[in-house]
Amino acid sequence: MADTVTALSLDDKLRAARTASLALAQASTAQKNAGLEAIAQAVETGAERILPANELDLANGRENGLSTGLQDRLRLDEARLAGLAAATRDIIALPDPVGGVVRGSTLPNGLQLTQVRVPFGVVGAIYEARPNVTIDIAALALKSGNAVVLRGGSAAENTNRELVALIQDALASVGLPADAVQTIDEFGREGATQLMQARGLVDVLIPRGSAQLIDTVVRESKVPVIETGAGVVHLYLDASADVEMATEIAVNSKVQRPSVCNALETLLVDASSAERLLPPVLSALRENGVTLHADERTRALFPDAVPVTDEDYATEHMSLDLSVKVVDDLDEALEHIRSYSTHHTESIVTNDMARANRFLAEVDSAVVMVNASTRFTDGGEFGFGAEVGISTQKLHARGPMGLPELTSTKWIVRGEGQVRG
Amino acid sequence: MADTVTALSLDDKLRAARTASLALAQASTAQKNAGLEAIAQAVETGAERILPANELDLANGRENGLSTGLQDRLRLDEARLAGLAAATRDIIALPDPVGGVVRGSTLPNGLQLTQVRVPFGVVGAIYEARPNVTIDIAALALKSGNAVVLRGGSAAENTNRELVALIQDALASVGLPADAVQTIDEFGREGATQLMQARGLVDVLIPRGSAQLIDTVVRESKVPVIETGAGVVHLYLDASADVEMATEIAVNSKVQRPSVCNALETLLVDASSAERLLPPVLSALRENGVTLHADERTRALFPDAVPVTDEDYATEHMSLDLSVKVVDDLDEALEHIRSYSTHHTESIVTNDMARANRFLAEVDSAVVMVNASTRFTDGGEFGFGAEVGISTQKLHARGPMGLPELTSTKWIVRGEGQVRG
Structure with missing residues (x-):
């Protein structure tokens, strides 16, 4: 049978x-x-x-x-x-x-x-x-x-x-x-x-x-x-950023676990402090094995960096590849983030209260940070005990769930x- | 030009x-x-x-x-x-x-x-x-x-x-x-x-x-x-229901504004109290112009009511038409509600604490009530000051928004x- x-x-x-x-x-x-x-x-x-x-x-x-x-x-x-x-x-x-x-x-x-x-x-x-x-x-x-x-x-x-x-x-x-x-x-x-x-x-x-x-x-x-979406995550180094803090946060955001959604993908640096900030920050990143994809102004300081493309800016590499761009000011940083962010996590390193507040108010992402590593966007780190995922939509749940x-x-x-x- | x-x-x-x-x-x-x-x-x-x-x-x-x-x-x-x-x-x-x-x-x-x-x-x-x-x-x-x-x-x-x-x-x-x-x-x-x-x-x-x-x-x-969905709204008259309260709530739920989503569409009555409750409740509804669509057991008491159909049970009439059904007990009432509710609003009239609690816990609707008119499902009544609509989904918002x-x-x-x- x-x-x-x-x-x-x-x-x-x-x-x-x-x-x-x-x-x-x-x-x-x-x-x-x-x-x-x-x-x-x-x-x-x-x-x-x-x-x-x-x-x-x-x-x-x-x-x-x-x-x-x-x-x-x-x-x-x-x-x-x-x-x-x-x-x-x-x-x-x-x-x-x-x-x-x-x-x-x-x-x-x-x-x-x-x-x-x-x-x-x-x-x-x-x-x-x-x-x-x-x-x-x-x-x-x-x-x-x-x-x-x-x-x-x-x-x-x-x-x-x-x-x-x-x-x-x-x-x-x-x-x-x-x-x-x-x-x-x-x-x-x-x-x-x-x-x-x-x-x-x-x-x-x-x-x-x-x-x-x-x-x-x-x-x-x-x-x-x-x-639960991808993270094209940005870090903006403001003109007032402390160089040590900028270096530590950039390295931690990119290197600590590059294959996850809260890892850094694009570093934006204020033009007026580019010469002060870029050499120590990018050198530290390179020492940690990061491949730099950089714009013209960055390549003036790091000529052997790979030229960055629009596609790089839009990509979640999930690897040790990092896009780097020098921007004129906070406005250009916000504009770049509006164009390329997946609304997951963005962070600013700054000592300027007004610019910190503008960044927090105007960046439209699930998690927006001042002076902290982007790697903190995580249900465990937020104290939820367990994480269902990280929502990048606006309905019902946003950020770590x-x-x-x-x-x-x-x-x-x-x-x-x-x-x- | x-x-x-x-x-x-x-x-x-x-x-x-x-x-x-x-x-x-x-x-x-x-x-x-x-x-x-x-x-x-x-x-x-x-x-x-x-x-x-x-x-x-x-x-x-x-x-x-x-x-x-x-x-x-x-x-x-x-x-x-x-x-x-x-x-x-x-x-x-x-x-x-x-x-x-x-x-x-x-x-x-x-x-x-x-x-x-x-x-x-x-x-x-x-x-x-x-x-x-x-x-x-x-x-x-x-x-x-x-x-x-x-x-x-x-x-x-x-x-x-x-x-x-x-x-x-x-x-x-x-x-x-x-x-x-x-x-x-x-x-x-x-x-x-x-x-x-x-x-x-x-x-x-x-x-x-x-x-x-x-x-x-x-x-x-x-x-x-x-x-923001339709309301096939139920009222269940439990065996312990006070007859005056049952009458007032049934009439208010159905008649006060029949064309809206929180108006009553189906009245369920416990069999053991049907002879006590149905005559005064249904008479009051009829006096207010309601057309009764009733099951066999209800028609034993109101033989001139229109025979109810499965389609009636599933319909938001938005008119003075009301479906009426006698159920054996709370279990059958819950079963009927699971089958036909649009998960908007359901109410029970009862004086029995255990059955009230079961109804509140087991009915899976945006608003579940004890001893209250279904017409209260409303942003204005809830004290929200304005109402965007009444959500019948479970994501983001449920009930009056x-x-x-x-x-x-x-x-x-x-x-x-x-x-x-």
């Missing part, structure tokens, strides 16, 4: 997630924390199930010419599993956002109004070849009372299938609905497309990954999206028979 | 709005209030410009078979202009949301973090045949520091052109950028389509009007949308040279 188990359709899975979300929304913090602990233990003790599946994905990746960088992101081992378990336990320690009161009042007619945080319901996540995101998003969603539907990409399909099975078992073991975490990798690209169309079943979609992936989701999704950003609100109105006059 | 004035393209207009938004974001509250006062005066004294244009739209409407209801919404007269001027002055009195501090902290490394409210930038609005919305949205956008691009529909094209011209003159008269308020009605449907594609130039799009209009914008827009819901936030980070270790 043939296998009589009927595979679930994608619609079945979304509906099961929706039903599970109702129970999860009512779950107590203690129940959700028990679920997180069960997941941490399953990840810690699940190497026998997880690592062979991960080996299979890695072998397929090598065969399909997956870059070594992506292979590294895809790879799990005992140490990384322990790290994922620890990260899951960190989320247990965070406050539960659900039920938090945002504001409230008693109206003149005696009606009591309270705006409380509630889970979104079902969160969709689309990402690429990073099995750590599977655990990470599932744990954040669980803590915030949301069911989650994961599309993790074909490159990590076997790993993700095992991870989701472990998570589902862990949820069931503490009496939470296993259906609250679903993978739809088996439906391939068609599954991602359907997820983006699933208005009414999925409440919000979070893409994590390359600029191209995010752009596709933003353009195609009918479900509301929280865009913590657990509260995974919730919506609802208004509770308590009356004693009031009617409208 | 031919007319040498070159008409602006839609892209020109959007770019002009974007440029104007930069100045508006920096404008002081006093400047913006001066702009609002100038608009109020222009509307008050502009009858000679506005009313002939409105007459033309009305004549076109009659010719094109515009319904009398829509003709009424389209019509302006001296009294309505005075009302619009007064509403604009009301917005002067409201607090300016821009610059408001949402939260902040000093990090262990001394960095000072502040999350402040900032304007979105450029807000797009798509609506139908209601010239009052032109003034209303322009005034709300101005107060919240946003430029606005209006697509008000061909039926009100002449009226809106005059209104926008008056607003632009008023803005210029107080030194604010006239380009901050734009109409794109002259581009017809193609203009609306382009507006929905204008990612990067328009920050958020707000559709106001019919369910069909809103649905089209939600499905087609690449710009983030705040959905006031001025703060027309803003985004940004993080300000002030350091003294901190770098990341």
Whole structure:
């Protein structure tokens, strides 16, 4: 007799997630924390199930010419599993956002109004070849009372299938609905497309990954999206900048971890201080392995720098490449930032109060800084304890997103028979 | 010589709005209030410009078979202009949301973090045949520091052109950028389509009007949308409901203004109290002209009621038609609401604390009430002073939206040279 188990359709899975979300929304913090602990233990003790599946994905990746960088992101081992378990336990320690009161009042007619945080319901996540995101998003969603539907990409399909099975078992073991975490990798690209169309079943979609992936989701999704975007990040050295501070901040912003979205991409320097600032700052950057792509005025001082192009200015290199430009004044710096910024993070080094205030007021980015490294744009650094991503859109969430950003609100109105006059 | 004035393209207009938004974001509250006062005066004294244009739209409407209801919404007269001027002055009195501090902290490394409210930038609005919305949205956008691009529909094209011209003159008269308020009605449907594609130039799009209009914008827009949706609003009379309170709340919810989104559409009654509650409640509704569409169990008591259909349950009638259903218990009421609610407003009449709490916790709507008329879901009633609309989505804003819901936030980070270790 043939296998009589009927595979679930994608619609079945979304509906099961929706039903599970109702129970999860009512779950107590203690129940959700028990679920997180069960997941941490399953990840810690699940190497026998997880690592062979991960080996299979890695072998397929090598065969399909997956870059070594992506292979590294895809790879799990005992140490990384322990790290994922620890990260899951960190989320247990965070406050539960659900039920938090945002504001409230008693109206003149005696009606009591309270705006409380509630889970979104079902969160969709689309990402690429990073099995750590599977655990990470599932744990954040669980803590915030949301069911989650994961599309993790074909490159990590076997790993993700095992991870989701472990998570589902862990949820069931503490009496939470296993259906609250679903993978739809088996439906391939068609599954991602359907997820983006699933208005009414999925409440919000979070893409994590390359600029191209995010752009596709933003353009195609009918479900509301929280865009976590690329960072073409600027640092402006004002005429009054202290040279040591400028050097330290420029080097830290660019070099400390060049492959992430809050790393520096373009250094702007005020013309009147270019001769004072550029030699020490650019020399320090070069000593740290930075390749300079510079404009004409910079190249007058550093003639062996690569000539910078407009494309450089618009690019998130995610490498040790840095664009450098001398600008006439703050106005030209602001103009350059308006033209090329992705509205992620920009910083100014200055000792001038008026120019600091103008920079803070006029730069239209999620995070705007004075005299600080751009690397501080981070949920962990901001004290959120966990980071869902860094939103570069203006709707709902902007900048580093913590657990509260995974919730919506609802208004509770308590009356004693009031009617409208 | 031919007319040498070159008409602006839609892209020109959007770019002009974007440029104007930069100045508006920096404008002081006093400047913006001066702009609002100038608009109020222009509307008050502009009858000679506005009313002939409105007459033309009305004549076109009659010719094109515009319904009398829509003709009424389209019509302006001296009294309505005075009302619009007064509403604009009301917005002067409201607090300016821009610059408001949402939260902040000093990090262990001394960095000072502040999350402040900032304007979105450029807000797009798509609506139908209601010239009052032109003034209303322009005034709300101005107060919240946003430029606005209006697509008000061909039926009100002449009226809106005059209104926008008056607003632009008023803005210029107080030194604010006239380009901050734009109409794109002259581009017809193609203009609306382009507006929905204008990612990067328009920050958020707000559709106001019919369910069909809103649905089209939600499905087609690449710009983030705040959905202001239809209300299939439910009232559940629990077994413990006081009969007088039930009657007053049901009548007020349905009858006080049946054509609006917070008016009642479906009455659910607990079976165990149906004989006690239905006769007085339904009789009072009928005395107020309500047509009952009732299920079998209700028709056992009111045999002359129209048999209700599934389509009735799913319909926002916006008229004196009401669906009535007897349910076995709270579970069946919650189940019915899950199936048919548009997640706008639901209310329960009860004296039972446990069931009240379950209803508040489990109904997934923007506003959930106990012992209160559904008509209270309203920005004015909530004390917001002005209402941008009632959001039925979960992202960014949910329920009545006031001025703060027309803003985004940004993080300000002030350091003294901190770098990341």
